[in-house]
Amino acid sequence: MEKENEDFKILTDYILSINLWGDFNSDLDLTDFDLIEDWAIQLINLGCENEALYNLATFYKPINPDEIMPYLKRTFLELNLKEKEGDDAEICYARYHFNRVIKGEDVKSNLFRAAIFSDGNDRKSHPETELNFGVLSEIWLDMKYDPDYWYRGINISNIEQKVIEKAKWWLKNNPIN
Known part of the structure; x- marks a missing residue:
């Protein structure tokens, strides 16, 4: 269970860092926006009830970044989550991918x-x-x-x-x- 919690924390930090690439994101295809739906479903399964979260969980893959971002921003606001920026976002981004590497x-x-x-x-x-x-x-x-x-x-x-x-x-x- 400890590893699952750590993996979820790493995924959450990755989602909170999703704006790291800004406008370049869709051009470079370096972020997996489909993970947003997975993350939302995990939060719901953990007992988090929130309309914005339910909206995130209903997107069909492959997810269009332009369509989901307003809902993701709203979810961050409603859950009082602060987006990662700068070096902190870069570290979270690298950590997510290294976590996948070691697996x-x-x-x-x-x-x-x-x-x-x-x-x-x-x-x-x-x-x-x-x-x-x-x-x-x-x-x-x-x-x-x-x-x-x-x-x-x-x-x-x-x-x-x-x-x-x-x-x-x-x-x-x-x-x-």
């Missing part, structure tokens, strides 16, 4: 998304700086075109495990506030 869920894609914000002002970066998440993402891309490519002991057979190990380190050293 082995679409590791390459989640690495790419997390790498955008994993190193920065308020984050503890892995001591192995030559192999930061951005570099690992680029190495993985290079391996797509040349499966025999390797870099500093990393190759196609061990890159996923290396990414998972580093993601675990990042999550441990950048805990939920």
Whole structure:
């Protein structure tokens, strides 16, 4: 149950950070707006009753960001939830994707998304700086075109495990506030 609560907190922080990308969101497709419906249903199942929340839970996937955002904003207001901004939002965004990485869920894609914000002002970066998440993402891309490519002991057979190990380190050293 503890892990489920932590996962829900991470998802909630991700939803509260959803405006991180602003107008670029729909163009870049870096945010999964379908998660809003899942989050709303989880809140309802936890006993939270709220008209705006019920509206969120009735959207059909795939969710159009422009259609759902007014309802999401209203839900934040009615539930007295404060949106995450700046570094805090970036950390929450990276944390959500690293949490998926350590579960082995679409590791390459989640690495790419997390790498955008994993190193920065308020984050503890892995001591192995030559192999930061951005570099690992680029190495993985290079391996797509040349499966025999390797870099500093990393190759196609061990890159996923290396990414998972580093993601675990990042999550441990950048805990939920």
